Amino acid sequence: MGENREWIKLWPEGAPLAQGSGDEDVPALQYFPVQGTGRGAVIVVPGGGYGMRADHEGEPIALKLNEFGIPTFVLRYRVAPYRYPCALTDVQRAIRYVRHYAEKWGIRADRIGVLGFSAGGHLTASAGTMYDAGNPEANDPIDRLSSRPDAIAPCYPVITLQPPHYHEGSRINLLGDNSDEDFAAQLSCHTRVTPDTPTTFLWHTADDGAVPVENSLLFAAACSMNKVPFELHVYESGQHGLGLAENDPHVASWMRLCGEWLIKHQF
Template identity: 50%
Template sequence: MSIASTAQEITLPLWPAGKVPNYQKTNETEKSDTTDIVRISKVQNPEIAVFIPSKKSATGQAVVICPGGGYGILAYNWEGTDIAKWFNSKGITAIVLKYRLPNSKSNIVPDKSPLMDAQRAIRLVRANADKWNIKMNRVGIMGFSAGGHLASTAGTHFDNGNAGAADPIDRLSSRPDFMILMYPVITMSKPTMHSGSRNNLIGQNASSEQAKFYSAELNVTKETPPTFLAHATDDNGVPVENSLMFYQALKDHGIPAEMHLYPKGGHGFGLALGIPETESWTDRCIDWMRSLNK
Protein backbone atom coordinates (compact mmCIF):
# COMPACT_ATOMS: atom_id res chain seq x y z
CA MET A 1 0.00 0.00 0.00
CA SER A 2 1.25 3.47 -0.85
CA ILE A 3 -0.21 6.71 0.41
CA ALA A 4 0.01 9.85 -1.70
CA SER A 5 1.25 13.12 -0.29
CA THR A 6 -2.30 14.41 0.20
CA ALA A 7 -3.00 11.52 2.62
CA GLN A 8 -6.41 11.35 0.96
CA GLU A 9 -5.43 9.03 -1.88
CA ILE A 10 -4.60 5.40 -1.26
CA THR A 11 -3.39 3.05 -3.98
CA LEU A 12 -4.01 -0.66 -3.53
CA PRO A 13 -3.40 -3.68 -5.77
CA LEU A 14 -6.60 -5.49 -6.69
CA TRP A 15 -5.14 -8.93 -6.18
CA PRO A 16 -2.49 -10.45 -3.89
CA ALA A 17 1.00 -10.55 -5.42
CA GLY A 18 1.38 -13.50 -7.74
CA LYS A 19 -2.34 -14.34 -7.61
CA VAL A 20 -3.82 -12.23 -10.40
CA PRO A 21 -6.35 -14.50 -12.16
CA ASN A 22 -6.35 -14.97 -15.93
CA TYR A 23 -2.80 -13.60 -16.07
CA GLN A 24 0.36 -14.94 -17.67
CA LYS A 25 3.81 -13.37 -17.44
CA THR A 26 5.02 -11.82 -20.70
CA ASN A 27 7.60 -9.25 -21.73
CA GLU A 28 4.94 -6.54 -21.91
CA THR A 29 5.21 -3.42 -19.79
CA GLU A 30 2.57 -0.90 -18.87
CA LYS A 31 2.63 2.28 -20.95
CA SER A 32 1.50 5.82 -20.10
CA ASP A 33 1.06 8.73 -22.50
CA THR A 34 0.65 12.15 -20.87
CA THR A 35 0.50 14.32 -24.01
CA ASP A 36 -2.79 16.04 -23.11
CA ILE A 37 -4.53 13.56 -20.83
CA VAL A 38 -3.12 10.49 -19.12
CA ARG A 39 -3.66 7.46 -21.35
CA ILE A 40 -2.65 4.13 -19.84
CA SER A 41 -2.30 0.94 -21.88
CA LYS A 42 -1.02 -2.63 -21.43
CA VAL A 43 -2.00 -2.71 -17.74
CA GLN A 44 -0.05 -5.45 -15.96
CA ASN A 45 -0.90 -4.83 -12.32
CA PRO A 46 -4.55 -3.84 -11.89
CA GLU A 47 -5.15 -1.55 -8.94
CA ILE A 48 -7.46 0.99 -7.38
CA ALA A 49 -6.74 4.57 -6.39
CA VAL A 50 -9.02 5.50 -3.48
CA PHE A 51 -9.96 9.14 -2.95
CA ILE A 52 -11.43 9.66 0.51
CA PRO A 53 -13.28 12.82 1.59
CA SER A 54 -13.04 14.13 5.13
CA LYS A 55 -14.90 12.00 7.63
CA LYS A 56 -17.08 14.96 8.57
CA SER A 57 -18.41 15.38 5.04
CA ALA A 58 -18.61 11.68 4.09
CA THR A 59 -22.06 10.61 2.86
CA GLY A 60 -21.34 6.88 3.15
CA GLN A 61 -21.57 6.46 -0.61
CA ALA A 62 -18.74 5.14 -2.76
CA VAL A 63 -18.30 4.91 -6.52
CA VAL A 64 -15.93 2.63 -8.42
CA ILE A 65 -14.98 4.60 -11.56
CA CYS A 66 -14.11 2.80 -14.82
CA PRO A 67 -12.37 5.16 -17.26
CA GLY A 68 -13.13 4.74 -20.94
CA GLY A 69 -10.85 4.25 -23.91
CA GLY A 70 -12.47 1.72 -26.22
CA TYR A 71 -10.93 -1.21 -24.29
CA GLY A 72 -7.63 -0.15 -25.87
CA ILE A 73 -6.45 2.47 -23.37
CA LEU A 74 -7.68 4.06 -20.15
CA ALA A 75 -8.41 7.82 -20.15
CA TYR A 76 -7.13 7.69 -16.61
CA ASN A 77 -7.39 11.29 -15.41
CA TRP A 78 -10.01 12.68 -17.83
CA GLU A 79 -12.55 9.98 -16.92
CA GLY A 80 -10.96 8.79 -13.69
CA THR A 81 -9.04 10.89 -11.20
CA ASP A 82 -10.64 14.18 -12.28
CA ILE A 83 -14.04 12.62 -11.63
CA ALA A 84 -12.89 11.21 -8.30
CA LYS A 85 -11.80 14.62 -7.04
CA TRP A 86 -15.19 16.08 -7.99
CA PHE A 87 -16.94 13.29 -6.08
CA ASN A 88 -14.76 14.00 -3.05
CA SER A 89 -15.98 17.60 -3.05
CA LYS A 90 -19.48 16.17 -2.57
CA GLY A 91 -18.50 13.89 0.32
CA ILE A 92 -18.44 10.75 -1.81
CA THR A 93 -15.56 8.26 -1.70
CA ALA A 94 -14.30 7.59 -5.22
CA ILE A 95 -12.28 4.61 -6.37
CA VAL A 96 -10.55 4.81 -9.75
CA LEU A 97 -10.11 1.38 -11.27
CA LYS A 98 -7.03 0.68 -13.36
CA TYR A 99 -8.35 -2.44 -15.04
CA ARG A 100 -6.63 -4.82 -17.42
CA LEU A 101 -7.36 -4.36 -21.11
CA PRO A 102 -8.15 -7.27 -23.42
CA ASN A 103 -5.50 -6.33 -26.02
CA SER A 104 -2.69 -7.24 -23.64
CA LYS A 105 -0.75 -10.45 -24.27
CA SER A 106 -0.74 -11.01 -20.52
CA ASN A 107 -4.37 -12.14 -20.55
CA ILE A 108 -5.04 -15.84 -20.85
CA VAL A 109 -8.65 -15.29 -22.02
CA PRO A 110 -8.68 -11.65 -23.19
CA ASP A 111 -12.30 -10.67 -22.59
CA LYS A 112 -12.49 -11.98 -19.02
CA SER A 113 -9.96 -9.72 -17.30
CA PRO A 114 -11.87 -6.38 -17.28
CA LEU A 115 -14.97 -7.87 -15.63
CA MET A 116 -12.86 -9.84 -13.14
CA ASP A 117 -11.14 -6.61 -12.12
CA ALA A 118 -14.40 -4.65 -11.82
CA GLN A 119 -16.01 -7.33 -9.66
CA ARG A 120 -12.94 -7.55 -7.48
CA ALA A 121 -12.89 -3.76 -7.04
CA ILE A 122 -16.47 -3.75 -5.72
CA ARG A 123 -15.65 -6.54 -3.27
CA LEU A 124 -12.45 -4.79 -2.16
CA VAL A 125 -14.32 -1.56 -1.47
CA ARG A 126 -16.85 -3.41 0.68
CA ALA A 127 -14.02 -5.12 2.54
CA ASN A 128 -12.64 -1.70 3.48
CA ALA A 129 -15.98 0.00 4.11
CA ASP A 130 -15.41 0.79 7.78
CA LYS A 131 -11.89 2.08 7.19
CA TRP A 132 -13.02 4.38 4.34
CA ASN A 133 -16.25 5.64 6.00
CA ILE A 134 -18.44 3.78 3.53
CA LYS A 135 -21.74 1.98 4.05
CA MET A 136 -21.60 -1.49 2.50
CA ASN A 137 -24.99 -1.05 0.83
CA ARG A 138 -24.00 2.22 -0.88
CA VAL A 139 -21.25 1.02 -3.21
CA GLY A 140 -21.91 1.85 -6.85
CA ILE A 141 -20.07 1.68 -10.14
CA MET A 142 -19.57 4.31 -12.81
CA GLY A 143 -18.17 4.12 -16.30
CA PHE A 144 -17.48 6.29 -19.32
CA SER A 145 -17.85 4.97 -22.89
CA ALA A 146 -16.19 1.52 -22.90
CA GLY A 147 -15.82 1.95 -19.15
CA GLY A 148 -19.59 2.38 -19.15
CA HIS A 149 -19.82 -0.95 -20.91
CA LEU A 150 -17.67 -2.51 -18.21
CA ALA A 151 -19.83 -0.90 -15.50
CA SER A 152 -23.05 -2.10 -17.13
CA THR A 153 -21.57 -5.59 -17.46
CA ALA A 154 -20.71 -5.58 -13.76
CA GLY A 155 -24.26 -4.44 -13.05
CA THR A 156 -25.82 -7.27 -15.07
CA HIS A 157 -23.36 -10.07 -14.25
CA PHE A 158 -22.60 -10.34 -10.53
CA ASP A 159 -22.75 -12.79 -7.65
CA ASN A 160 -23.25 -12.75 -3.91
CA GLY A 161 -19.74 -13.95 -3.19
CA ASN A 162 -18.32 -17.35 -2.39
CA ALA A 163 -18.99 -18.11 1.27
CA GLY A 164 -16.32 -20.83 1.24
CA ALA A 165 -13.57 -18.78 -0.39
CA ALA A 166 -10.17 -18.76 1.30
CA ASP A 167 -9.82 -15.05 0.52
CA PRO A 168 -12.33 -13.17 2.71
CA ILE A 169 -12.70 -10.50 0.02
CA ASP A 170 -14.10 -13.11 -2.37
CA ARG A 171 -16.85 -13.89 0.15
CA LEU A 172 -18.41 -10.47 -0.45
CA SER A 173 -21.01 -9.57 -3.08
CA SER A 174 -19.90 -8.04 -6.37
CA ARG A 175 -23.33 -6.52 -7.05
CA PRO A 176 -23.13 -2.73 -7.32
CA ASP A 177 -25.85 -0.89 -5.41
CA PHE A 178 -26.26 1.59 -8.27
CA MET A 179 -24.80 2.39 -11.69
CA ILE A 180 -23.82 5.68 -13.33
CA LEU A 181 -23.33 5.22 -17.07
CA MET A 182 -21.84 8.08 -19.05
CA TYR A 183 -22.23 7.87 -22.85
CA PRO A 184 -21.87 4.10 -22.40
CA VAL A 185 -21.20 1.38 -24.91
CA ILE A 186 -24.07 -1.02 -24.23
CA THR A 187 -24.73 -3.37 -27.11
CA MET A 188 -22.56 -5.66 -29.19
CA SER A 189 -25.09 -5.78 -32.03
CA LYS A 190 -25.30 -3.80 -35.26
CA PRO A 191 -26.15 -1.06 -36.14
CA THR A 192 -25.81 0.57 -32.72
CA MET A 193 -22.67 -1.10 -31.44
CA HIS A 194 -19.32 0.66 -31.12
CA SER A 195 -17.22 -1.56 -33.35
CA GLY A 196 -13.89 -0.52 -31.80
CA SER A 197 -14.93 -1.56 -28.30
CA ARG A 198 -16.47 -4.78 -29.56
CA ASN A 199 -13.44 -5.74 -31.63
CA ASN A 200 -11.03 -5.01 -28.77
CA LEU A 201 -13.11 -6.94 -26.24
CA ILE A 202 -14.41 -9.99 -28.09
CA GLY A 203 -13.06 -9.71 -31.66
CA GLN A 204 -14.77 -9.51 -35.02
CA ASN A 205 -15.57 -13.22 -35.08
CA ALA A 206 -17.14 -13.53 -31.63
CA SER A 207 -19.86 -16.13 -31.17
CA SER A 208 -23.47 -15.04 -30.81
CA GLU A 209 -23.40 -16.31 -27.21
CA GLN A 210 -20.41 -14.11 -26.41
CA ALA A 211 -22.01 -11.08 -28.07
CA LYS A 212 -25.21 -11.65 -26.10
CA PHE A 213 -23.32 -11.97 -22.80
CA TYR A 214 -21.70 -8.58 -23.38
CA SER A 215 -24.85 -6.82 -24.62
CA ALA A 216 -26.05 -5.29 -21.38
CA GLU A 217 -29.56 -4.53 -22.67
CA LEU A 218 -30.14 -8.28 -23.07
CA ASN A 219 -29.04 -9.13 -19.51
CA VAL A 220 -31.18 -6.82 -17.38
CA THR A 221 -33.15 -8.61 -14.66
CA LYS A 222 -35.20 -7.56 -11.66
CA GLU A 223 -31.93 -7.64 -9.67
CA THR A 224 -30.18 -5.05 -11.85
CA PRO A 225 -29.35 -1.98 -9.74
CA PRO A 226 -30.88 1.50 -10.18
CA THR A 227 -29.17 3.42 -12.96
CA PHE A 228 -28.34 6.98 -14.00
CA LEU A 229 -27.55 7.58 -17.68
CA ALA A 230 -26.23 10.65 -19.49
CA HIS A 231 -25.51 10.92 -23.20
CA ALA A 232 -25.20 13.61 -25.88
CA THR A 233 -27.43 13.34 -28.92
CA ASP A 234 -24.61 14.50 -31.18
CA ASP A 235 -22.32 11.69 -30.03
CA ASN A 236 -20.70 10.41 -33.22
CA GLY A 237 -18.58 7.86 -31.39
CA VAL A 238 -21.08 5.84 -29.37
CA PRO A 239 -24.62 6.38 -30.69
CA VAL A 240 -27.13 7.69 -28.14
CA GLU A 241 -29.26 4.64 -28.95
CA ASN A 242 -26.99 2.65 -26.62
CA SER A 243 -28.37 4.54 -23.62
CA LEU A 244 -31.91 4.47 -25.03
CA MET A 245 -31.80 0.69 -25.38
CA PHE A 246 -30.55 0.19 -21.86
CA TYR A 247 -33.08 2.62 -20.38
CA GLN A 248 -35.88 0.75 -22.14
CA ALA A 249 -34.63 -2.59 -20.80
CA LEU A 250 -34.49 -1.15 -17.27
CA LYS A 251 -38.00 0.26 -17.63
CA ASP A 252 -39.31 -3.07 -18.92
CA HIS A 253 -37.97 -4.80 -15.79
CA GLY A 254 -39.20 -2.19 -13.32
CA ILE A 255 -35.71 -0.93 -12.43
CA PRO A 256 -35.57 2.71 -11.26
CA ALA A 257 -33.67 4.71 -13.86
CA GLU A 258 -32.99 8.33 -14.72
CA MET A 259 -31.69 9.39 -18.11
CA HIS A 260 -30.49 12.78 -19.31
CA LEU A 261 -29.98 13.43 -23.00
CA TYR A 262 -28.16 16.56 -24.09
CA PRO A 263 -28.23 18.22 -27.53
CA LYS A 264 -24.49 18.88 -27.57
CA GLY A 265 -21.39 17.42 -26.00
CA GLY A 266 -20.19 14.90 -28.55
CA HIS A 267 -18.35 11.87 -27.26
CA GLY A 268 -16.05 11.80 -24.27
CA PHE A 269 -17.10 15.06 -22.63
CA GLY A 270 -16.01 14.01 -19.12
CA LEU A 271 -17.03 16.71 -16.64
CA ALA A 272 -18.27 18.76 -19.64
CA LEU A 273 -16.58 21.91 -18.36
CA GLY A 274 -17.22 24.76 -20.76
CA ILE A 275 -20.07 22.98 -22.56
CA PRO A 276 -23.10 24.98 -21.35
CA GLU A 277 -25.68 22.56 -22.73
CA THR A 278 -24.15 19.58 -20.92
CA GLU A 279 -22.14 20.56 -17.85
CA SER A 280 -25.17 20.42 -15.55
CA TRP A 281 -25.03 16.61 -15.70
CA THR A 282 -22.92 16.65 -12.56
CA ASP A 283 -25.65 18.42 -10.58
CA ARG A 284 -28.29 16.01 -11.86
CA CYS A 285 -26.09 13.05 -10.94
CA ILE A 286 -25.53 14.26 -7.38
CA ASP A 287 -29.26 14.97 -6.96
CA TRP A 288 -29.99 11.41 -8.09
CA MET A 289 -27.36 9.91 -5.79
CA ARG A 290 -28.77 11.79 -2.83
CA SER A 291 -32.24 10.47 -3.64
CA LEU A 292 -30.91 6.91 -3.26
CA ASN A 293 -30.15 7.57 0.40
CA LYS A 294 -33.73 8.46 1.31
Protein backbone atom coordinates (compact mmCIF):
# COMPACT_ATOMS: atom_id res chain seq x y z
CA MET A 1 0.00 0.00 0.00
CA GLY A 2 1.07 3.59 -0.52
CA GLU A 3 3.47 2.64 -3.31
CA ASN A 4 2.87 5.93 -5.08
CA ARG A 5 3.74 8.06 -2.08
CA GLU A 6 7.32 9.18 -1.71
CA TRP A 7 9.28 8.01 1.32
CA ILE A 8 11.11 10.93 2.95
CA LYS A 9 14.45 9.79 4.35
CA LEU A 10 14.97 11.01 7.89
CA TRP A 11 18.74 11.03 7.41
CA PRO A 12 19.55 11.59 3.71
CA GLU A 13 23.20 10.75 4.38
CA GLY A 14 22.40 7.56 6.30
CA ALA A 15 20.98 6.83 9.74
CA PRO A 16 23.08 6.36 12.88
CA LEU A 17 24.05 2.70 13.37
CA ALA A 18 22.78 1.79 9.87
CA GLN A 19 24.16 -1.53 8.65
CA GLY A 20 23.31 -1.06 4.98
CA SER A 21 21.42 1.11 2.50
CA GLY A 22 18.31 -0.96 1.75
CA ASP A 23 14.82 0.12 2.74
CA GLU A 24 15.09 -1.70 6.09
CA ASP A 25 18.21 0.31 6.89
CA VAL A 26 16.70 3.67 5.95
CA PRO A 27 14.19 5.19 8.40
CA ALA A 28 11.66 7.28 6.52
CA LEU A 29 8.29 9.00 6.62
CA GLN A 30 5.41 8.78 4.19
CA TYR A 31 3.31 11.97 4.17
CA PHE A 32 -0.49 11.99 4.00
CA PRO A 33 -1.41 15.69 3.70
CA VAL A 34 -4.82 17.33 3.97
CA GLN A 35 -6.28 20.46 2.44
CA GLY A 36 -5.74 23.60 4.43
CA THR A 37 -3.12 24.56 6.98
CA GLY A 38 -2.78 25.27 10.67
CA ARG A 39 -3.51 21.81 12.05
CA GLY A 40 -1.29 19.57 14.14
CA ALA A 41 0.13 16.37 12.68
CA VAL A 42 0.26 12.75 13.81
CA ILE A 43 3.08 10.28 13.19
CA VAL A 44 1.67 6.74 12.87
CA VAL A 45 3.85 3.86 14.10
CA PRO A 46 2.73 0.40 12.89
CA GLY A 47 3.25 -2.60 15.15
CA GLY A 48 4.84 -5.96 14.46
CA GLY A 49 6.72 -7.11 17.54
CA TYR A 50 9.80 -5.04 16.60
CA GLY A 51 10.33 -7.65 13.88
CA MET A 52 8.23 -6.15 11.07
CA ARG A 53 5.71 -3.35 10.46
CA ALA A 54 2.08 -4.28 9.84
CA ASP A 55 0.62 -2.63 6.73
CA HIS A 56 -2.91 -2.45 8.17
CA GLU A 57 -1.61 -0.31 11.04
CA GLY A 58 0.00 2.23 8.71
CA GLU A 59 -1.65 3.74 5.64
CA PRO A 60 -5.29 2.87 6.55
CA ILE A 61 -4.84 4.64 9.90
CA ALA A 62 -3.27 7.67 8.22
CA LEU A 63 -6.10 7.96 5.73
CA LYS A 64 -8.70 7.71 8.48
CA LEU A 65 -6.96 10.45 10.47
CA ASN A 66 -7.00 12.54 7.29
CA GLU A 67 -10.80 12.34 7.44
CA PHE A 68 -10.58 14.32 10.69
CA GLY A 69 -8.55 16.96 8.84
CA ILE A 70 -5.30 15.87 10.48
CA PRO A 71 -2.08 15.70 8.40
CA THR A 72 -0.43 12.36 9.02
CA PHE A 73 2.89 10.59 8.51
CA VAL A 74 3.60 6.86 8.58
CA LEU A 75 6.97 5.99 10.08
CA ARG A 76 9.24 3.31 8.66
CA TYR A 77 11.43 2.58 11.65
CA ARG A 78 14.14 -0.05 12.01
CA VAL A 79 13.23 -3.48 13.37
CA ALA A 80 15.18 -6.68 14.12
CA PRO A 81 17.97 -7.46 13.54
CA TYR A 82 18.30 -3.82 14.63
CA ARG A 83 18.14 -3.51 18.43
CA TYR A 84 17.57 -0.71 20.91
CA PRO A 85 18.15 2.24 20.57
CA CYS A 86 17.68 2.30 16.78
CA ALA A 87 13.86 2.41 16.71
CA LEU A 88 13.75 5.04 19.45
CA THR A 89 16.33 7.11 17.59
CA ASP A 90 14.13 6.85 14.48
CA VAL A 91 10.91 8.05 16.12
CA GLN A 92 12.74 10.87 17.91
CA ARG A 93 14.21 11.98 14.60
CA ALA A 94 10.75 11.78 12.97
CA ILE A 95 9.30 14.12 15.60
CA ARG A 96 12.17 16.58 15.19
CA TYR A 97 11.94 16.30 11.38
CA VAL A 98 8.22 17.10 11.21
CA ARG A 99 8.72 19.92 13.70
CA HIS A 100 11.56 21.35 11.61
CA TYR A 101 9.55 21.35 8.37
CA ALA A 102 6.22 22.20 9.99
CA GLU A 103 6.04 25.69 8.51
CA LYS A 104 6.78 24.37 5.03
CA TRP A 105 3.92 21.86 5.35
CA GLY A 106 1.51 24.29 7.03
CA ILE A 107 1.55 22.24 10.26
CA ARG A 108 1.63 23.50 13.85
CA ALA A 109 5.09 22.76 15.25
CA ASP A 110 3.62 22.69 18.77
CA ARG A 111 1.13 19.96 17.89
CA ILE A 112 3.12 16.91 16.81
CA GLY A 113 1.58 13.67 18.08
CA VAL A 114 2.53 9.99 17.85
CA LEU A 115 0.04 7.12 17.54
CA GLY A 116 1.25 3.53 17.45
CA PHE A 117 0.11 -0.07 17.76
CA SER A 118 1.38 -3.02 19.82
CA ALA A 119 5.21 -2.86 19.68
CA GLY A 120 4.69 0.43 17.82
CA GLY A 121 2.70 1.42 20.89
CA HIS A 122 5.77 0.71 23.00
CA LEU A 123 7.75 2.92 20.66
CA THR A 124 5.04 5.58 20.95
CA ALA A 125 5.08 5.41 24.75
CA SER A 126 8.90 5.46 24.66
CA ALA A 127 8.76 8.65 22.58
CA GLY A 128 6.50 10.15 25.23
CA THR A 129 8.73 9.17 28.15
CA MET A 130 12.28 9.20 26.72
CA TYR A 131 12.58 12.52 24.88
CA ASP A 132 15.10 15.33 25.05
CA ALA A 133 15.11 19.06 24.40
CA GLY A 134 17.50 18.81 21.46
CA ASN A 135 21.15 19.72 21.17
CA PRO A 136 21.57 23.48 20.67
CA GLU A 137 25.16 22.91 19.52
CA ALA A 138 24.28 20.39 16.80
CA ASN A 139 25.42 21.09 13.25
CA ASP A 140 22.16 19.66 11.91
CA PRO A 141 19.37 22.16 12.70
CA ILE A 142 16.88 19.28 13.01
CA ASP A 143 18.87 17.90 15.95
CA ARG A 144 18.53 21.21 17.78
CA LEU A 145 14.78 20.68 18.21
CA SER A 146 12.90 18.88 20.97
CA SER A 147 11.85 15.27 20.41
CA ARG A 148 9.00 15.54 22.95
CA PRO A 149 5.65 14.74 21.31
CA ASP A 150 2.69 16.93 22.24
CA ALA A 151 0.35 13.94 22.58
CA ILE A 152 0.69 10.17 22.39
CA ALA A 153 -1.80 7.43 21.57
CA PRO A 154 -0.52 3.92 22.34
CA CYS A 155 -3.03 1.41 20.94
CA TYR A 156 -3.09 -2.10 22.49
CA PRO A 157 0.52 -1.28 23.34
CA VAL A 158 3.40 -3.27 24.67
CA ILE A 159 4.32 -1.23 27.76
CA THR A 160 6.22 -3.52 30.10
CA LEU A 161 9.17 -5.64 29.03
CA GLN A 162 9.04 -7.78 32.17
CA PRO A 163 7.01 -10.80 33.28
CA PRO A 164 4.21 -11.53 33.81
CA HIS A 165 2.52 -9.14 31.37
CA TYR A 166 5.18 -8.62 28.73
CA HIS A 167 5.23 -9.73 25.07
CA GLU A 168 8.26 -11.97 24.82
CA GLY A 169 8.80 -11.60 21.08
CA SER A 170 8.89 -7.81 21.26
CA ARG A 171 11.40 -7.89 24.09
CA ILE A 172 13.69 -10.35 22.29
CA ASN A 173 13.57 -8.39 19.03
CA LEU A 174 14.24 -5.10 20.81
CA LEU A 175 16.82 -6.18 23.38
CA GLY A 176 18.16 -9.57 22.26
CA ASP A 177 17.97 -12.98 23.90
CA ASN A 178 20.07 -12.24 26.96
CA SER A 179 18.79 -8.84 27.98
CA ASP A 180 19.38 -7.70 31.54
CA GLU A 181 16.29 -7.49 33.77
CA ASP A 182 17.28 -4.09 35.12
CA PHE A 183 17.61 -2.77 31.58
CA ALA A 184 14.24 -4.28 30.62
CA ALA A 185 12.74 -2.53 33.64
CA GLN A 186 14.22 0.80 32.54
CA LEU A 187 12.60 0.41 29.12
CA SER A 188 9.21 -0.53 30.58
CA CYS A 189 7.43 2.70 29.76
CA HIS A 190 5.16 2.93 32.79
CA THR A 191 8.25 3.25 35.00
CA ARG A 192 9.30 6.39 33.12
CA VAL A 193 6.10 8.44 33.33
CA THR A 194 6.57 11.87 34.93
CA PRO A 195 4.32 14.93 35.33
CA ASP A 196 5.84 16.16 32.02
CA THR A 197 4.67 13.11 30.03
CA PRO A 198 2.40 14.25 27.17
CA THR A 199 -1.37 13.88 27.30
CA THR A 200 -2.21 10.28 26.44
CA PHE A 201 -4.96 8.26 24.72
CA LEU A 202 -4.93 4.49 25.32
CA TRP A 203 -7.14 1.68 24.11
CA HIS A 204 -7.02 -2.09 24.49
CA THR A 205 -9.29 -5.14 24.55
CA ALA A 206 -9.75 -6.86 27.90
CA ASP A 207 -9.14 -10.36 26.51
CA ASP A 208 -6.14 -9.54 24.27
CA GLY A 209 -4.33 -12.85 24.16
CA ALA A 210 -0.99 -11.57 22.85
CA VAL A 211 -0.37 -8.33 24.75
CA PRO A 212 -2.32 -8.38 28.03
CA VAL A 213 -4.54 -5.43 28.86
CA GLU A 214 -2.43 -4.89 31.99
CA ASN A 215 0.04 -3.09 29.71
CA SER A 216 -2.40 -0.24 29.11
CA LEU A 217 -3.61 -0.36 32.72
CA LEU A 218 -0.05 0.04 34.01
CA PHE A 219 0.55 3.08 31.82
CA ALA A 220 -2.81 4.63 32.70
CA ALA A 221 -2.12 4.13 36.41
CA ALA A 222 1.29 5.79 36.04
CA CYS A 223 -0.34 8.73 34.24
CA SER A 224 -2.90 9.02 37.04
CA MET A 225 -0.20 8.93 39.73
CA ASN A 226 1.68 11.72 37.95
CA LYS A 227 -1.43 13.77 37.12
CA VAL A 228 -0.84 13.40 33.38
CA PRO A 229 -4.11 13.95 31.47
CA PHE A 230 -5.11 10.64 29.91
CA GLU A 231 -8.03 8.79 28.36
CA LEU A 232 -8.34 4.99 28.55
CA HIS A 233 -10.79 2.80 26.65
CA VAL A 234 -10.92 -0.93 27.38
CA TYR A 235 -13.24 -2.97 25.17
CA GLU A 236 -14.68 -6.20 26.52
CA SER A 237 -13.40 -8.42 23.74
CA GLY A 238 -11.35 -8.47 20.56
CA GLN A 239 -8.24 -10.15 19.29
CA HIS A 240 -4.85 -8.47 19.25
CA GLY A 241 -3.84 -6.39 16.25
CA LEU A 242 -7.27 -5.20 15.13
CA GLY A 243 -6.11 -1.90 13.63
CA LEU A 244 -9.22 -0.02 12.56
CA ALA A 245 -11.33 -3.03 13.69
CA GLU A 246 -13.64 -2.55 10.72
CA ASN A 247 -15.27 -5.94 11.29
CA ASP A 248 -16.15 -5.09 14.88
CA PRO A 249 -18.34 -1.96 14.99
CA HIS A 250 -18.05 -1.66 18.77
CA VAL A 251 -14.25 -1.73 18.93
CA ALA A 252 -14.09 0.35 15.74
CA SER A 253 -15.42 3.28 17.78
CA TRP A 254 -11.87 3.81 19.07
CA MET A 255 -10.93 5.77 15.97
CA ARG A 256 -13.81 8.22 16.31
CA LEU A 257 -12.99 8.67 19.99
CA CYS A 258 -9.31 9.18 19.23
CA GLY A 259 -10.04 11.62 16.42
CA GLU A 260 -12.30 13.65 18.71
CA TRP A 261 -9.64 13.56 21.43
CA LEU A 262 -7.00 14.87 19.02
CA ILE A 263 -9.30 17.67 17.89
CA LYS A 264 -10.00 18.52 21.54
CA HIS A 265 -6.25 18.94 21.94
CA GLN A 266 -6.13 21.30 18.95
CA PHE A 267 -4.72 18.87 16.38
